[in-house]
Amino acid sequence: MQSELLMLRTIARPDKQIILPPVIITEQAQAGGWYVEPERAQILIDGRCYPLNRGLIAISSSAEVDLDNVLAHEYRHHWQVMNGWQLDSVGWNAPGLSYKQKIIRYFSRSKSEMDALLFSLPYATEDQALEWQEWLIKEKELKGKA
Numbered sequence: 301m302q303s304e305l306l307m308l309r310t311i312a313r314p315d316k317q318i319i320l321p322p323v324i325i326t327e328q329a330q331a332g333g334w335y336v337e338p339e340r341a342q343i344l345i346d347g348r349c350y351p352l353n354r355g356l357i358a359i360s361s362s363a364e365v366d367l368d369n370v371l372a373h374e375y376r377h378h379w380q381v382m383n384g385w386q387l388d389s390v391g392w393n394a395p396g397l398s399y400k401q402k403i404i405r406y407f408s409r410s411k412s413e414m415d416a417l418l419f420s421l422p423y424a425t426e427d428q429a430l431e432w433q434e435w436l437i438k439e440k441e442l443k444g445k446a
């Protein structure tokens with residue numbers, strides 16, 4: 301828990317005016333991470349109630365998670381909301397598409413997801429993030445030629 305908070309503070313250092321959300325690690329996290337926007341409500345995760353007044357970042361406890369990358373991605377959504385963005389994720393549910401097609405669809409159709417991806421890339425330690433970026437750049441080049 302301590303190291304996640306330290307990392308979050310490091311990532312958020314240039315944004316002194318932004319109040320940071322708590323970070324929790326849970327088996328319930330969808331995908332690698334999950335961001336909940338601030339609201340006057342509470343959320344129940346792993347039998348514990350968390351206030352959402354500062355928002356919340358939930359990170360998957362799965363060992364496969366590229367922690368700094370996911371933290372940076374979810375923090376960027378917090379930054380976006382604090383700066384008046386509307387989160388416009390198209391969601392992951394697209395039956396019939398391959399994993400690669402889903403990734404391309406997910407990031408290329410959403411301004412907030414693409415921005416979070418680009419923001420988090422410098423924190424990525426796994427090749428996967430670079431592979432996603434490559435897919436997206438190639439897709440853009442193909443569309444540019446068409």
Ligand SMILES: [Zn+2]
Nearest residue numbers: 373377413416
């Ligand atoms: Zn996202």
